Amino acid sequence: MTINEEVYQVLLDQVKMEAVSSASYLAIASWCDQNGYENSADFFYAQSDEERVHMLKIFHYISDMGGAAVSPTIPEMPSEYGSLREVFESALDMEIEVSDSINKIVNLCRKNNDFATESFMQWFVNEQVEEEYVARRAVELFDLFGSDPLSIMMIDERIPKINYTQTNGGTAE
Ligand SMILES: [Fe+2]
Structure with a gap:
């Protein structure tokens, strides 16, 4: 194995964290579907797929x-x-936890002079900027519009329009 044991263990932990995120988003998508939040359901199904990737x-x-x-x-x-607000808040909390975990992996790579894994993890560092942005924007919609039934339906309609564009003009995949 060309990575050291410590880095190997945190990568295994990260595999699990991504898999749990995928399963969690799938459960949320189902709940959104059952409650008539169709756009949010689509959003979380897509998030679930992304986490599996x-x-x-x-x-x-x-x-x-x-x-x-x-x-x-x-x-x-x-x-x-x-509530719908609660699921987006929990999505944001989860993404913040994932970002923390990825930062810790990068830190460990540096301590071990594992430049290959650090370089590999850089994609995830960038990806988390997008993931946190989207979840945070969604939560902010509830602050803007409130949480009465009509507002929630309006927020659900806006979910597909939340888009993160990097300052260089490209979007993270
Ligand atoms: Fe992820």
Whole structure:
């Protein structure tokens, strides 16, 4: 294995974190669907797919480095949520936790002079800027419009329009 044991362990943990995020977004998407928030449901289905792609990126990287990639155990996800605002707030909290975790991996790579993994993780650092931006914008809509039923339907209509554009004009994938 060309990565050290400590880096290997945190990458495995990150695989799990991405997989749990994917499962969590899928559970939220289902709840949105059942409650008639169609655009939010589409948003969370797409987020769930993205998180699975993130998981696979790290999974393949571990393999490519000669490590054993482990398919993680996923806990059961809740099926009930309090409100649409609550699900976006929990999405934002989750993304902040993911960003913290990725920053810790980069930090560990630096301590170990693991420049290859640090470079690999840079994509995730950039991706988290977008993920946090989108979730934060969604939560802000509730501050702007309030949480009465009509406002919530209006917010749901605005969800697909939230778009993160990097200052260089491109968008993160
Ligand atoms: Fe992710």
